[in-house]
Amino acid sequence: MPSTSGYPAARSRPPSGKALAERGIDTSKTKILGQDALTDESAIKSMGDVALGIITVADYDYNHDSALNHTFVTAYNDDYKRNPDFFLRRRL
Numbered sequence: 001m002p003s004t005s006g007y008p009a010a011r012s013r014p015p016s017g018k019a020l021a022e023r024g025i026d027t028s029k030t031k032i033l034g035q036d037a038l039t040d041e042s043a044i045k046s047m048g049d050v051a052l053g054i055i056t057v058a059d060y061d062y063n064h065d066s067a068l069n070h071t072f073v074t075a076y077n078d079d080y081k082r083n084p085d086f087f088l089r090r091r092l
Contacts, residue, residue: 017047027053036086060086 016038020027027050036058037043044051062073062083076084 017043017050021050027051031055040085041083058086060084060088 032054034056036056039051039054039056073084
């Protein structure tokens, strides 16, 4: 699925986790640092336990605990039937 933002679609990211596992990198022993796309919600689901311990930096997380964000996430889920992600800011 192509991305309108110029970034790869979420389904193309999970191989990063697979590559870590294939190379014998244990994320519980080795600190893996990355940008937000590495731990997108769909990537985490696809990677399973390999994603545990990966440290990323992002400018948005739908889990942010504020009244404004809770209202936004609820409305977004009502409209799109999924959680907003970091690609959203690039699509608006």
